[in-house]
Amino acid sequence: MEIRKGKYRLENRNLNFDIVDDLNFNNSGGCFYFRGGNGFGKTSFLEKIIIPALKTDNLSYLYIGQDIRTQLYTLRALLSIQGFKVSDTDEVELLRLWIDHSQSASVLILDEFDKYFPDYGFIFDWSDAFIRTYIIVTHREMNCREAVANHHRICNARFELINIDGRLKNIRVRNE
Amino acid sequence: MHHNQGRQAPDYLRKTLQIPEAMMALIPLCSRLGIISRLNVCFPGSLCYIAGISFYGRVTSFMAIYNLNGLLDKYNGEFLILEFNHLFISSSIREEVWLLQRKNDSPLIGKITQAAREFDIHEVSDERDFETYSGGQKAILACLLTMTLIDDRKIRGLKLLLNNILDSISEENRSKLIRKFKEFCSTRDIKLFTEKNGHIQEII
Numbered sequence: 034m035e036i037r038k039g040k041y042r043l044e045n046r047n048l049n050f051d052i053v054d055d056l057n058f059n060n061s062g063g064c065f066y067f068r069g070g071n072g073f074g075k076t077s078f079l080e081k082i083i084i085p086a087l088k089t090d091n092l093s094y095l096y097i098g099q100d101i102r103t104q105l106y107t108l109r110a111l112l113s114i115q116g117f118k119v120s121d122t123d124e125v126e127l128l129r130l131w132i133d134h135s136q137s138a139s140v141l142i143l144d145e146f147d148k149y150f151p152d153y154g155f156i157f158d159w160s161d162a163f164i165r166t167y168i169i170v171t172h173r174e175m176n177c178r179e180a181v182a183n184h185h186r187i188c189n190a191r192f193e194l195i196n197i198d199g200r201l202k203n204i205r206v207r208n209e
Numbered sequence: 210m211h212h213n214q215g216r217q218a219p220d221y222l223r224k225t226l227q228i229p230e231a232m233m234a235l236i237p238l239c240s241r242l243g244i245i246s247r248l249n250v251c252f253p254g255s256l257c258y259i260a261g262i263s264f265y266g267r268v269t270s271f272m273a274i275y276n277l278n279g280l281l282d283k284y285n286g287e288f289l290i291l292e293f294n295h296l297f298i299s300s301s302i303r304e305e306v307w308l309l310q311r312k313n314d315s316p317l318i319g320k321i322t323q324a325a326r327e328f329d330i331h332e333v334s335d336e337r338d339f340e341t342y343s344g345g346q347k348a349i350l351a352c353l354l355t356m357t358l359i360d361d362r363k364i365r366g367l368k369l370l371l372n373n374i375l376d377s378i379s380e381e382n383r384s385k386l387i388r389k390f391k392e393f394c395s396t397r398d399i400k401l402f403t404e405k406n407g408h409i410q411e412i413i
Binding site for chain 2: 045046047069070071072073074075076077099100101102103145147148149151172
């Protein structure tokens with residue numbers, strides 16, 4: 034999957050993205066990090082630019098959002114409908130069950146997952162047999178992020194969202 | 210206030226409480242079975258809060274924000290919790306303040322919006338829907354709302370627990386917020402805690 038460089042406007046968020054270089058989420062796999070200030074549009078970039086591109090390319094994906102604890106209620110209901118007994122299952126086990134039964138996916142998106150699970154290497158353990166591309170939004174420092182991914186021998190590309198001119202919400206997406 | 214027991218859960222509950230679809234379906238059933246003991250709806254129309262839901266584990270988090278005095282009376286010595294997944298009960302600063310103060314408190318709203326600009330949340334307004342802010346911005350606004358209300362009510366001796374809040378905020382804003390909390394807590398005998406890996410740590 035590739036997102037071409039250029040300008041992208043999100044009317045409802047009043048955000049303008051200027052993607053400096055083509056973003057190649059190539060088929061050989063990898064771990065792609067996004068970071069940037071509050072309100073710079075990291076989640077919007079995921080939901081309005083990256084996920085639509087995944088859909089266009091018919092790539093199956095898993096997305097764990099920022100409000101994970103709300104999402105877990107839905108997961109519990111979903112897994113119950115699928116016949117799993119999850120009434121006493123903790124949240125880590127719920128995630129494991131969900132990921133384990135989603136092996137048609139090739140992309141896993143984590144939006145600030147590390148604030149709930151600082152050492153989230155278990156996600157790679159569970160999924161690296163079928164997930165080729167990890168897209169991760171984080172506020173953490175580089176060394177923390179890389180430590181988790183390097184442990185799993187996944188090459189990294191890092192992108193930073195920066196505000197160009199303050200109030201106008203013009204965001205440049207560039208490779209760190 | 211309006212007693213609404215046993216009726217179909219209204220759509221705005223989903224929005225205000227961010228209850229997922231599957232849970233929404235359970236509300237009328239739980240209500241009939243008595244699991245929901247009361248469903249209170251406050252006016253004006255779009256505002257509401259729930260009391261007595263025993264299955265919704267984080268209810269304490271958002272009830273804490275809305276009834277500080279009551280919470281302190283009931284849970285003396287316990288924590289007032291701000292939790293990232295349940296920051297607000299309504300959809301805008303104006304509605305939050307209305308719930309807390311039972312009036313349209315413009316000076317209080319003004320203090321919150323002014324403080325928000327220190328964190329580069331420039332397009333903040335009392336009517337803007339929380340869903341149009343980013344996650345980190347919402348976390349900052351919840352902290353500012355809490356601080357402003359504590360100040361307004363001259364509350365002292367509180368233990369405030371931030372759960373998944375600071376990790377939602379960029380490094381620069383996190384430093385600003387902690388500085389603001391330090392200044393705020395020192396004059397009010399307020400202690401600030403965070404939760405990390407299941408352990409509560411005092412940070413201020």
